[in-house]
Amino acid sequence: MKFVDEYREAGPSREYARRIAQICTRPWTIMEVCGGQTHSIIRFGIDQLLPSSVTLLHGPGCPVCVTPLELVEKAIEIASRPEVVFCSFGDMLRVPGRRRDLLAVKAQGGDVRMVYSPLDALKIARANPTREVVFFAVGFETTAPANALAVYQAAQEGIRNFSILVSHVRVPPALEAILSEPENRVQGFLAAGHVCTVMGYREYEPIAARWKVPIVVTGFEPMDILQGLYLCISDLEGGRHTVQNQYSRAVREEGNRVAQELIGDVFQIVPRKWRGIGEIAQSGLGLREEYSLFDAELRFGVTDRTVEEPAECRSGLVLRGVIRPPDCASFGTDCTPEHPLGATMVSSEGACAAYYRYRAGASEHEGSKA
């Protein structure tokens, strides 16, 4: 497939890895922000191509993983109501709540449907005017325009039986939260390319300057990630901390203006709780007052529910890059994709799931890398 296959060729990828080894004179720790990048790194064994002095930490960029238990419980409560058709991306359906997940709600007779797009959920609402159709709007800035468009269209058409349960998060405040941790080890970031197709990368300039970390907007194919690492390590070796754009075929400096306007029209910046991390100021998006009619939390009266995070899952430490999945005692034993303790083992982009899928029984690789 064009724009995919050519970036997976082994030859140039190995050449980039060789160049990285050539310029690397010291140990460096770099975090790839997005779960899609984590998935690619583990799937293609990119970490194993790198010199042992380069450590990759896996970032919090998996919306399913950072959605707090509280919202999963709210989703389960809403989905259990007889009048509701609850629509969600597939990954969210298997995230464990306190006692059950959304798939269990479906098994017990709830109308829970997996959809590809929030616009598909809106179609279901149009076709079923007597049912309450709710979409579980999780996601980073990449997904915000589609969710905003669904709400915008619903408002334009006067569709009253559609609402969204919002769990939207933003990348820049999460990076600042990671950098301000006393135990932070991250020296440079590969920023999430698809988030930047929407937002551009100007908002990363003050972060790079304030914390003196290079940030490279990076794509998702092996060549992209290796070039991103090369650029990041070049900066680190040279004592620079610039913002660079590796993913220039898709990302413009200013981002996508139409998408930003849509987001700004429907959503506003709010504080949000991250699973395993806690509340981060200005780290989320919530519906604007004018669109509160479409807020599922208000519509179904679940705003005040609070739930403590389970102690046995250490995903918060994984999401902050403090530990790697195989460092957790439950990894692969008490916690597997069939019986996950937390969302990082459920989502296809969760770091724990990526290690389990591509490195099951391969813990010796970890030993040699660490």
Next chain:
Amino acid sequence: MCLAVPGRIVKIQGDEPFRRNGRVDFGGVLREVNLACVPEAREGDYVLVHVGLALSVLDEEEAREVFEALRRIEAAEETESPETQGEVR
């Protein structure tokens, strides 16, 4: 979750700003994609699509940059001028 897939626009329908749709070919699989956020997109263009919405028109020239940067690194090594290594526009 932030997965976005490149596909080629085969046909564009509708010109109302938020309902502009395209049939997009993803390596042989055709899907309807909302083109509201890429008003500049034309038939034949490649777009990056996330949950049914196109977010960006892919730039063919920039797409070669990954390979050209590697060639520049190699050329720089030959002329031994490390300042130009990994330069990105």
